[in-house]
Amino acid sequence: MSDDISQRLQDYLAAKLGAPDLLVSALARIPGGASRETYRFRAHYDRGGKTVERALILRRDPPASLIETERSTEFRAYQAFHALGLPVPEPIALELDGAALERPFFIMEEIENCAVASILSPDPYGGHGEKIGEQFFSVLGRIAGADPQKLGLSDFDGAREPADCWRHELTRWEKVIVEDEREPQPIARAAIRWLRRHPPPPAQKICVVHGDYRTGNFLIDSEGNIRAILDWEMAHLGDPLEDLGWALDPLWSRGDANTAAGMVKRARALAIWEETSGLKVDPAALAWWEIFASLKGAAIWISAAREYTEGRNTDPVNAFSGWFCLAFHNKVLAERLAGEFA
Amino acid sequence: MNPEVDQILNLSAQQLMGTLAPLLPTGYAQGAAALTSFMLILSAEEYDRAADIRVADNADMRALFAELAPRIGDAALKQKLEAAAASRDPSLKISALDETNYELRRLLIALHAHVETLKDSRDAERRIWGLLTASAQRRILKMPGS
Numbered sequence: 001m002s003d004d005i006s007q008r009l010q011d012y013l014a015a016k017l018g019a020p021d022l023l024v025s026a027l028a029r030i031p032g033g034a035s036r037e038t039y040r041f042r043a044h045y046d047r048g049g050k051t052v053e054r055a056l057i058l059r060r061d062p063p064a065s066l067i068e069t070e071r072s073t074e075f076r077a078y079q080a081f082h083a084l085g086l087p088v089p090e091p092i093a094l095e096l097d098g099a100a101l102e103r104p105f106f107i108m109e110e111i112e113n114c115a116v117a118s119i120l121s122p123d124p125y126g127g128h129g130e131k132i133g134e135q136f137f138s139v140l141g142r143i144a145g146a147d148p149q150k151l152g153l154s155d156f157d158g159a160r161e162p163a164d165c166w167r168h169e170l171t172r173w174e175k176v177i178v179e180d181e182r183e184p185q186p187i188a189r190a191a192i193r194w195l196r197r198h199p200p201p202p203a204q205k206i207c208v209v210h211g212d213y214r215t216g217n218f219l220i221d222s223e224g225n226i227r228a229i230l231d232w233e234m235a236h237l238g239d240p241l242e243d244l245g246w247a248l249d250p251l252w253s254r255g256d257a258n259t260a261a262g263m264v265k266r267a268r269a270l271a272i273w274e275e276t277s278g279l280k281v282d283p284a285a286l287a288w289w290e291i292f293a294s295l296k297g298a299a300i301w302i303s304a305a306r307e308y309t310e311g312r313n314t315d316p317v318n319a320f321s322g323w324f325c326l327a328f329h330n331k332v333l334a335e336r337l338a339g340e341f342a
Numbered sequence: 343m344n345p346e347v348d349q350i351l352n353l354s355a356q357q358l359m360g361t362l363a364p365l366l367p368t369g370y371a372q373g374a375a376a377l378t379s380f381m382l383i384l385s386a387e388e389y390d391r392a393a394d395i396r397v398a399d400n401a402d403m404r405a406l407f408a409e410l411a412p413r414i415g416d417a418a419l420k421q422k423l424e425a426a427a428a429s430r431d432p433s434l435k436i437s438a439l440d441e442t443n444y445e446l447r448r449l450l451i452a453l454h455a456h457v458e459t460l461k462d463s464r465d466a467e468r469r470i471w472g473l474l475t476a477s478a479q480r481r482i483l484k485m486p487g488s
Contacts, residue, residue: 029370040369120380120485183440184447187474190454197458254485316377324384324483331478338471341464 005101009041009058012100013107016093019045027058031116035233037062040110055110056092061103062313070233071096073156075106077208077232080151086139087218087228111228114219119252124215125263128224133263134272135226136218140247141276144207144240153208158237162202165239170195170292173299180299180306187330188302191295194337200288203239204279211235213243215252215261240279244270245289251297251328294332301326351386355379355486383486395480396439400431402473403446410453410466419456422449 010024022045032038039058044051061071071094078091089108098104117124117132125132148154159168174192177185211234219228248269253262260269270281305322307313345353356379363375408427414420426449431442450470457466 028367031370031373038370120377183444184451186447186451186454187478189451190470190474193455193458316374316381319381320377323381324485327478327481327483331475331482334471334475334478338468338475341468341471 005039005058006041008101012095013043013093014045017043017045019047021046032059035062035231036060055112057089057108057110058101058105059108060101060105061098062315063103070157071104071106073235074231074233076153076156077210077235078108080153080208081143081146081229081232084142084146084151086142087226088232089228089230111219114221114227116218116230117215117220119215119254119262125220125224126222128220129263131224132220132226133261133269136247136261136263137269137272138276139226139229140210140213140243141273141279143210143213144243144273144277144279146208148206148208148237151208153235154237156208156235156237158209159203159206159239160237162204162206162239165203165206165242166195166200166288166292169238169242169296173292173296176299176303180303182302182306182309185298185302187334188295188298191291191298191333191337194340195288195292195295198288200239200241200285201282203241205240206237207240209236209238209240209242211243211246213247214249215263239285239289240277241281241286241289242292244273244281245286245293246296248286248290249293249297250332251294251325255328291333291336294329294336297329298326298333301329348386348389351382351389355382355386358382380486384483387483392436393434393439396436396443397431397434398480399477400439400443400446402476403450404429406469406473407446407449407453409469410457413460413466414453414456416456419452423453 006024006027009027010022013024014020014022022043025042025044027039027041029037029039036059039060041056041058043054043056046052059074075091075094078088082088082090089111092107092109094106095101096104148156159165170192177188177192181188210229210232212231213229217229217231218226219230221227248260248266250257253259256262258266260266263269264272273279274281301321304318305326308315308318308322358375359379363372363379366372366375404427407423411420411423411427414423426446429442432438450473454467454470457463457470460466
């Protein structure tokens, strides 16, 4: 199969880049989540009499996706934030009809000699946690502070009015739960009702929300530098606190409430975010978005469980998400909301 | 039974990680093998406790329904609660326990939503959230290696 993709990819890129001598080598599938198949490869071609060798990444739709996401959204987010100077890989090509590789795909540069910090690793940051955490919340603040209009992303899906952000997202994820649950979910259902009865204040502004800004979705080098923010496929317009709530979710810190994303003290993370975004953290509003984040997590894991159970995507990450992660977020939600009635 | 199922799953996970995974290409294949090994370890944990969790969940929900039914004015809901409170698990097979568990959970959702509409419902809501918390804590899984 890889050989087949390799030849097709070579034919596609040769035409796309106007390099008939182009060769694709070292194509190999790498971990990249369940929502896209991810491959690394090298492209060699002649340009102006010089041999060019580029390390590239192919992201191709799987037969079934964990969460249905708009490919062009992800590609355009890469374009916009790469141009803004954030650590984001340069996007190269997007093919929505997918004729060349059977399914829609896009290609971007590979950030080499880096690794993803996995929540499954006992020491995901190799002793650089605080340094990485400061960059992590600084970059998130820059995303929140950016103007969607200037980025050219003001047509993204999402809320248009600050007062609508919470309702738009809660409705979106409630729909996922209702459509995808294969067993009754009393905690998620009760959390939805609680969130509707206790809405947060309107957003301070409408920003581009990354949608999945967390541990596991960025690349770090051996010196503890964040080199790339990845997985923009759930990007949308919304409340800047949405990404912050998701980044602070206890799943990414293994339940340590004092350490943001398992890297840096929570108060420090919030101070950095405020400084780089130019926005303020309203504790009550953030508390709502943190509960929402755990509900959104539950929705994603419920969807993963369905894909796995019904055999559409049997990647083991879907089994892990639909079981371990859902159990984790059910506990977080139950304990958090039980506290409201203590 | 010896070897027990949980031992088979744990040793299979070790075999997969220690012996087989290194023979696979690096990258996706080794990552998937590692995660599959994790799933075997979690399955071993679940093997021992699965029936216990479901029996405890079902017993807790029945006790809650018996406790709250007298406070419910909606006759149809009250009748369902009383019937469910008096029901029993027909078998200790996981599939049978799950079937009952799902029925009871559906009723719990209806009860919770109803209670939220009542005046002076704080005690009942606290009681329901206590049950939900206990159930969630019962079902939490340990990260392999932690």
